[in-house]
Amino acid sequence: MARRKKVYEGKAKILYEGPEPGTLVQYFKDDATAYNAQKKDVIDGKGVLNNRLSEFFMVGLNAIGVPTHFIKRLNMREQLIRAVEIIPLEIIVRNVAAGSLSTRLGIEEGTPLPRPIIEFCYKDDKLGDPLVAEEHIIAFGWASQQDLDDIVALALRVNDFLSGCMLAVGIKLVDFKIEVGRVWDGDYQRLILADEISPDSCRLWDIETGKKLDKDVFRRDLGSLTDAYTEVARRLGVLPSNSAPATKPHLIN
Numbered sequence: 001m002a003r004r005k006k007v008y009e010g011k012a013k014i015l016y017e018g019p020e021p022g023t024l025v026q027y028f029k030d031d032a033t034a035y036n037a038q039k040k041d042v043i044d045g046k047g048v049l050n051n052r053l054s055e056f057f058m059v060g061l062n063a064i065g066v067p068t069h070f071i072k073r074l075n076m077r078e079q080l081i082r083a084v085e086i087i088p089l090e091i092i093v094r095n096v097a098a099g100s101l102s103t104r105l106g107i108e109e110g111t112p113l114p115r116p117i118i119e120f121c122y123k124d125d126k127l128g129d130p131l132v133a134e135e136h137i138i139a140f141g142w143a144s145q146q147d148l149d150d151i152v153a154l155a156l157r158v159n160d161f162l163s164g165c166m167l168a169v170g171i172k173l174v175d176f177k178i179e180v181g182r183v184w185d186g187d188y189q190r191l192i193l194a195d196e197i198s199p200d201s202c203r204l205w206d207i208e209t210g211k212k213l214d215k216d217v218f219r220r221d222l223g224s225l226t227d228a229y230t231e232v233a234r235r236l237g238v239l240p241s242n243s244a245p246a247t248k249p250h251l252i253n
């Protein structure tokens with residue numbers, strides 16, 4: 001069998017050429033990194049869980065009319081996606097103060113924010129993905145003012161959808177990161193949700209206990225990351241509630 005062409009390898013995923021022009025295969029690795037890859041580990045089963053969880057969120061978003069790159073899940077670790085031109089921004093939406101916002105502004109973790117706050121970071125590992133202002137984004141041509149308006153509208157729709165999904169299963173959506181990409185339909189271009197949505201890119205706290213169910217478990221050495229992600233998947237109905245412990249996740253169709 002011919003080897004597939006690798007298009008890109010990131011910290012948690014690999015992109016391969018897809019079967020049709022304009023498509024890619026997104027492969028979810030078990031590698032976990034934090035603090036710009038200063039902390040690293042391999043977490044058995046993480047890629048399988050994130051593939052399935054990202055599918056769950058993207059399918060739901062597509063169903064309510066939020067355009068995403070997701071086409072279909074191919075197997076335990078891979079999904080078929082639309083190729084996009086990635087906008088070099090990490091778009092962060094925050095509902096509750098935590099993480100770098102708390103550190104930067106001295107606001108205690110857990111403080112509810114008066115409204116969702118959207119931040120932009122420039123995607124550049126060498127620079128540590130620095131926080132940037134709209135002024136930088138427009139002046140340096142990373143996105144136009146119209147793109148930014150569209151990105152904010154998209155990010156707020158994703159926030160409403162994800163917050164609702166999580167609230168329904170007793171989880172608070174504290175914050176999350178998305179990426180968007182440009183696609184061309186003939187002469188028209190539009191922006192769609194790309195990358196992934198998973199507990200790697202969200203902060204998720206149990207509403208009753210405050211227990212962390214996201215990548216902070218790894219960042220802050222709070223226990224088993226797979227157990228935390230399995231808990232999220234089970235509550236959302238992505239894994240059956242009686243499935244075996246996390247190291248060997250069982251998928252349901």
Ligand code: C5P
Nearest residue numbers: 098099100101175176177200201202203
């Ligand atoms: O670290 P910080 O508080 O800025 O992260 C905000 C949110 O964005 C968190 O949910 C975190 O998991 C996510 N994030 C991410 N990838 C990054 C930076 C942040 O998924 N490179």
